[in-house]
Amino acid sequence: MVKLKSNDDKEFEVEEAAVIQSEMIKNMIEDGCATSVIPLPNIDSKTLIKVIEYLNKHINMGKAAETGEEDDLKEFDEQFVNMGWEELFDVIMAANYLNIHELMELCCQSAADRLKNKSVRAVREMLKITNDLTEEEEQEIINDAPWAFEGPEIDDTVN
Amino acid sequence: MDRLSELPESILLHILSFLNMRDVVRTAILSKRWSHLWTIVQQVDFDLKDFFPYQNFVDFVNRTLLCRGNCKITRLRIGLFLNASSRKDYVGWIMYATKNNVEELFLDFDSDCCEWLPPPCVYSNSSLKTLRLLSCRLVPAMQIRWNLLTKLTLRFSVLWDDIIRKIMVGAPKLEFFELDTCWGYNDPTFDSPSLRVLIVCDDESGVYEHGPVMRISAPNVQFLRLSGSLYRKCVLMNMPSVVQATLDFHPYTHSDKQKEDLKWKQDNLMELVGCLQHVESLTLGSWCIEVLALREKRRMPCQISTYKCVTLSAYMTEYDLLGTVNLLKGSPALQTLIIDMQSVLYDWRRRAMEYSCNSNVEDYLASQAKHIRCLRHLKTVKLTKFVEQHSVFPFVEFILKNGSVLENLVIIARRGSEENSPESLLKVAQRLLSMPRASSRAVITLLN
Numbered sequence: 001m002v003k004l005k006s007n008d009d010k011e012f013e014v015e016e017a018a019v020i021q022s023e024m025i026k027n028m029i030e031d032g033c034a035t036s037v038i039p040l041p042n043i044d045s046k047t048l049i050k051v052i053e054y055l056n057k058h059i060n061m062g063k064a065a066e067t068g069e070e071d072d073l074k075e076f077d078e079q080f081v082n083m084g085w086e087e088l089f090d091v092i093m094a095a096n097y098l099n100i101h102e103l104m105e106l107c108c109q110s111a112a113d114r115l116k117n118k119s120v121r122a123v124r125e126m127l128k129i130t131n132d133l134t135e136e137e138e139q140e141i142i143n144d145a146p147w148a149f150e151g152p153e154i155d156d157t158v159n
Numbered sequence: 160m161d162r163l164s165e166l167p168e169s170i171l172l173h174i175l176s177f178l179n180m181r182d183v184v185r186t187a188i189l190s191k192r193w194s195h196l197w198t199i200v201q202q203v204d205f206d207l208k209d210f211f212p213y214q215n216f217v218d219f220v221n222r223t224l225l226c227r228g229n230c231k232i233t234r235l236r237i238g239l240f241l242n243a244s245s246r247k248d249y250v251g252w253i254m255y256a257t258k259n260n261v262e263e264l265f266l267d268f269d270s271d272c273c274e275w276l277p278p279p280c281v282y283s284n285s286s287l288k289t290l291r292l293l294s295c296r297l298v299p300a301m302q303i304r305w306n307l308l309t310k311l312t313l314r315f316s317v318l319w320d321d322i323i324r325k326i327m328v329g330a331p332k333l334e335f336f337e338l339d340t341c342w343g344y345n346d347p348t349f350d351s352p353s354l355r356v357l358i359v360c361d362d363e364s365g366v367y368e369h370g371p372v373m374r375i376s377a378p379n380v381q382f383l384r385l386s387g388s389l390y391r392k393c394v395l396m397n398m399p400s401v402v403q404a405t406l407d408f409h410p411y412t413h414s415d416k417q418k419e420d421l422k423w424k425q426d427n428l429m430e431l432v433g434c435l436q437h438v439e440s441l442t443l444g445s446w447c448i449e450v451l452a453l454r455e456k457r458r459m460p461c462q463i464s465t466y467k468c469v470t471l472s473a474y475m476t477e478y479d480l481l482g483t484v485n486l487l488k489g490s491p492a493l494q495t496l497i498i499d500m501q502s503v504l505y506d507w508r509r510r511a512m513e514y515s516c517n518s519n520v521e522d523y524l525a526s527q528a529k530h531i532r533c534l535r536h537l538k539t540v541k542l543t544k545f546v547e548q549h550s551v552f553p554f555v556e557f558i559l560k561n562g563s564v565l566e567n568l569v570i571i572a573r574r575g576s577e578e579n580s581p582e583s584l585l586k587v588a589q590r591l592l593s594m595p596r597a598s599s600r601a602v603i604t605l606l607n
Contacts, residue, residue: 112177129189138188147215148184
């Protein structure tokens with residue numbers, strides 16, 4: 001078992017087989033730096049619980065492919081990324097910091113899927129982006145590639 | 160608060176790498192922070208279907224590439240319709256990518272009976288790791304040099320045996336080779352020492368002549384998948400290393416001629432199965448099980464194999480049971496059986512066969528138990544995409560009653576299926592638990 005500590009001082013025990021999906025922790029274990037608790041100053045307990053949930057489910061990825069359990073994992077993944085933007089970004093940051101490749105791909109894919117075909121206005125609202133471009137600057141970019149900004153499939157809804 | 164301002168640029172770029180370029184370009188006017196990201200994203204995907212007319216697409220791609228300058232590009236995908244596109248446009252884009260050392264190149268050029276000739280920079284390239292070409296014609300006169308290429312997919316393309324030989328020599332690191340509905344070859348030899356995965360889908364062309372027999376040799380391949388219409392005889396010449404094999408042919412059966420041809424296709428399938436007796440894991444598609452069923456009806460035994468794992472795509476009709484039993488009788492070492500259930504059958508040809516199959520399923524299975532030696536080794540039986548249909552329950556009952564060392568029976572219900580309501584799954588569970596089990600260790604798992 002490996003002990004992880006979140007930045008709000010909560011400790012979690014995780015099986016080594018699960019936690020080594022994190023390249024960062026795997027390296028720490030290999031270098032003998034994981035004998036006591038591993039502090040994770042960038043991750044809060046809420047996010048860490050999500051990440052551990054993922055790690056535990058994906059513990060035997062290779063084996064799943066052999067035994068036809070991929071469907072089950074796929075369904076888990078679909079449910080897993082069903083979360084709000086803020087939570088998703090927290091998990092992405094954690095996956096990036098811990099270097100968990102599959103989790104990073106899953107979450108970034110989900111973020112991209114939500115942006116697909118969305119209008120500029122919708123993306124700004126979803127991601128709470130403040131537009132600091134002047135109207136002229138904006139128009140200039142649109143004039144360069146007008147076809148990217150118009151079309152029946154462009155979706156102005158926020159969800 | 161702008162949540163995104165916390166995300167480092169590398170992560171933003173990673174998210175953009177999953178989007179096509181039209182979506183990516185729109186992010187340029189989100190805010191100042193975003194305005195340059197679209198020009199430095201390393202994975203670039205252009206698709207004609209988002210643009211009309213064609214000239215808009217050309218202008219868009221040209222302008223985007225111009226704005227990128229010589230920024231690193233690791234992946235380029237271009238989706239277009241060949242008949243409506245101009246060669247000078249796409250060749251220019253391919254040259255841009257190869258000059259900037261692209262590593263993954265996906266040229267999804269759909270077409271209506273026409274092919275394109277790749278420019279020389281595609282034949283000789285020392286940065287490509289993954290390459291996918293559609294509707295192209297590779298010419299033998301060109302020298303192939305793909306020093307780093309590990310993954311190659313050719314679809315709806317024309318290539319001769321000669322070119323396959325050149326690929327084997329010119330791509331010393333090739334691990335994965337997929338030939339999907341290609342024409343021109345008759346005796347392909349896939350003898351690269353590094354090649355592990357070979358996927359061949361062989362289907363007829365309205366234009367190209369083909370030899371009556373295809374002879375495949377692949378001495379180092381470990382994962383083999385063969386599919387297509389089996390329009391010509393398929394012979395495996397040299398396949399000693401295969402560990403996992405999949406056979407999933409679907410011959411055409413509409414015309415009388417095609418129906419007559421079924422006889423030799425069935426024989427051909429059994430020859431292929433015979434050549435793969437040594438594999439550890441075999442997967443068979445629904446037509447293949449049909450052929451086994453026919454043999455079972457005629458009391459023809461299956462060849463004896465050493466399979467440890469068998470996966471079957473079956474409807475679980477009575478006819479499928481015949482085929483399954485035929486295979487099980489020939490697989491004494493089997494430990495894992497996976498049945499990937501197919502949805503209800505609407506094929507009238509198959510319906511007719513089902514009608515001719517009117518024995519009592521339970522009695523038939525009981526009579527076969529003593530011939531199925533693997534029942535003493537079978538540890539895991541799994542049914543995926545489960546729906547209560549046809550003869551699935553008699554089969555499960557038979558396995559539980561006779562599998563003396565069975566450890567796991569796993570049933571994964573098909574998602575989004577009307578039949579799998581919570582109430583009906585509860586009934587399924589009750590029925591499963593009431594069945595007698597030969598193995599005291601057998602655990603039944605029902606997953607929704």
